[in-house]
Amino acid sequence: MSQTPQTLLINGEWRASVDGITQEVNNPANGTVIQTISQASTADVVAALEAADAAFPVWAGMSARDRARFMHDAMDIFRANLDAAARLLTLEHGKPLNDSIKECRYSADVIDFYAEEGRRIDGTHFAGDLGPTHSFVLRQPVGVVAAITPWNFPVDLLAWKLGPGLAAGCTFVIKPPSEAPLAATAFVRAFAEAGLPPGVLNVVTGPGGSVGAEMVTNPLSRKIAFTGSTATGLWIAEQAARQLKHVTLELGGSAPFVVCDDADLDAAVPDALRRAYSHTGQICISVNRIFVQRGVYEPFVERFTAAASKLRVTADGLAEPDADMGPMINAKAIDTVRQHVADALERGATVTTGGDSPTGPLYANGYFYLPTVLTGVHRDMRVMQEETFGPLAPIAVFDTLEEGVKMANDSPYGLAAYVYTADLDRAFYAAKHIRSGGVGININDITDMRGPFGGMKMSGTGRELGQPGMDSYMEFKHVRLRHRAPR
Ligand code: NDP
Numbered sequence: 001m002s003q004t005p006q007t008l009l010i011n012g013e014w015r016a017s018v019d020g021i022t023q024e025v026n027n028p029a030n031g032t033v034i035q036t037i038s039q040a041s042t043a044d045v046v047a048a049l050e051a052a053d054a055a056f057p058v059w060a061g062m063s064a065r066d067r068a069r070f071m072h073d074a075m076d077i078f079r080a081n082l083d084a085a086a087r088l089l090t091l092e093h094g095k096p097l098n099d100s101i102k103e104c105r106y107s108a109d110v111i112d113f114y115a116e117e118g119r120r121i122d123g124t125h126f127a128g129d130l131g132p133t134h135s136f137v138l139r140q141p142v143g144v145v146a147a148i149t150p151w152n153f154p155v156d157l158l159a160w161k162l163g164p165g166l167a168a169g170c171t172f173v174i175k176p177p178s179e180a181p182l183a184a185t186a187f188v189r190a191f192a193e194a195g196l197p198p199g200v201l202n203v204v205t206g207p208g209g210s211v212g213a214e215m216v217t218n219p220l221s222r223k224i225a226f227t228g229s230t231a232t233g234l235w236i237a238e239q240a241a242r243q244l245k246h247v248t249l250e251l252g253g254s255a256p257f258v259v260c261d262d263a264d265l266d267a268a269v270p271d272a273l274r275r276a277y278s279h280t281g282q283i284c285i286s287v288n289r290i291f292v293q294r295g296v297y298e299p300f301v302e303r304f305t306a307a308a309s310k311l312r313v314t315a316d317g318l319a320e321p322d323a324d325m326g327p328m329i330n331a332k333a334i335d336t337v338r339q340h341v342a343d344a345l346e347r348g349a350t351v352t353t354g355g356d357s358p359t360g361p362l363y364a365n366g367y368f369y370l371p372t373v374l375t376g377v378h379r380d381m382r383v384m385q386e387e388t389f390g391p392l393a394p395i396a397v398f399d400t401l402e403e404g405v406k407m408a409n410d411s412p413y414g415l416a417a418y419v420y421t422a423d424l425d426r427a428f429y430a431a432k433h434i435r436s437g438g439v440g441i442n443i444n445d446i447t448d449m450r451g452p453f454g455g456m457k458m459s460g461t462g463r464e465l466g467q468p469g470m471d472s473y474m475e476f477k478h479v480r481l482r483h484r485a486p487r
Pocket residue numbers: 148149150151152175176177178179206207208209211212213216227228229230232233235250251252253283284333387388389
């Protein structure tokens with residue numbers, strides 16, 4: 001590309017960065033350059049924050065009905081171009097096209113959902129306890145939001161922030177991930193084309209260490225909405241605390257999948273498989289550790305291993321839209337998987353399938369790793385304590401459910417957990433005692449836009465989606481009114 005790309009959105013204008021720096025977006029399946037984009041400088045980030053700050057009274061002052069109209073119009077435009085956005089997502093991330101389409105559709109649904117939730121924002125009122133007073137609790141938008149998102153669900157995780165935030169009346173500066181900024185930018189483009197007032201949404205692409213850091217530390221942002229690694233989340237929490245900014249931090253996970261001996265294996269095996277390997281295991285709610293009760297351990301391992309070895313790994317997610325998984329995102333990600341496998345093998349584990357990259361010319365230039373199963377694992381292995389974020393499923397055995405739950409809780413993380421059983425008492429016991437923000441009972445996904453999503457322990461703080469996801473973009477203001485009998 002000879003011209004400087006204009007991929008920053010600042011105050012309603014698509015621009016190049018002020019110092020003309022660019023960066024490349026690569027296809028992780030084959031290493032080719034998909035597109036060159038602008039890399040924002042600090043001056044660009046500041047301009048974006050100022051634009052969002054100036055637009056705040058305009059957007060917050062609009063009726064919720066008018067805000068909803070912009071949001072619905074934007075999603076009509078996005079849906080009309082959804083196939084193109086999904087193809088970009090497959091190119092930049094590697095996930096098979098059907099997974100990209102699903103992500104884009106869900107993202108649009110989230111925006112539509114919150115557009116209507118915004119129209120239902122209400123407050124409470126009550127007669128005061130001390131004297132003749134009446135109180136109202138108003139809910140008002142927090143201000144400018146810095147939204148920082150990761151590469152694994154770059155559209156979806158942006159929608160989870162924009163939906164409730166825009167509906168509440170907040171304005172945004174968005175930093176998409178460097179590895180996968182294109183589909184997210186296409187998503188924002190739909191809002192711009194819907195005629196959103198300038199400055200309500202701003203996009204600055206570039207490295208987290210400079211662009212993201214300025215968004216976090218600059219006093220103009222009043223809330224940081226972040227999804228990504230625990231290490232970055234901790235840094236953001238420290239910085240935000242210095243200015244008492246609002247934060248929502250959705251961080252890493254190490255989801256346990258607990259299979260009781262009364263579980264329906266016809267459901268448990270494919271459900272565990274999908275949640276362990278879809279998106280190449282690169283989901284914060286991916287199954288990281290499988291615990292199976294002794295009575296069904298052997299048949300589970302046998303069936304799970306057989307099914308994992310048959311999964312289809314594609315080097316071209318556009319040509320094979322229904323493949324099971326694609327490449328990993330980059331060399332660092334694949335290195336973590338290799339290290340976790342090597343560490344487990346050194347400490348006595350066995351690989352029952354996978355354990356290496358696929359061979360052949362199709363896979364030669366990408367970041368591929370086979371769906372891998374480990375048995376003979378124990379708590380001291382890295383794979384049982386750290387987030388692998390790859391296609392690796394260790395399986396351990398337990399005897400009583402109490403022991404299974406204890407093993408599930410033996411992790412610094414607490415985002416998602418899954419329990420498979422036919423017994424209501426066991427299900428309730430596990431749901432109550434597992435320390436995670438979400439528990440799926442006989443279901444391998446804890447996501448529903450009507451329910452809260454977020455982590456305990458090192459998996460984060462705050463909740464997205466549901467009503468708590470909306471509340472986190474609002475301040476609660478207590479208005480206390482003294483009234484007297486009229487004279
Ligand atoms: P990061 O936390 O580094 O990146 C997530 C986002 O934060 C990206 O947009 C990144 O920018 C940005 N960022 C990085 N540093 C800063 C900073 N100092 N201030 C503000 N923003 C910053 O995660 P990675 O992408 O490097 O992934 C590493 C690991 O994190 C994974 O292997 C996985 O364990 C975990 N992870 C968890 C996710 C989840 O869904 N909870 C999602 C992704 C990763 P940029 O990348 O452009 O530099």
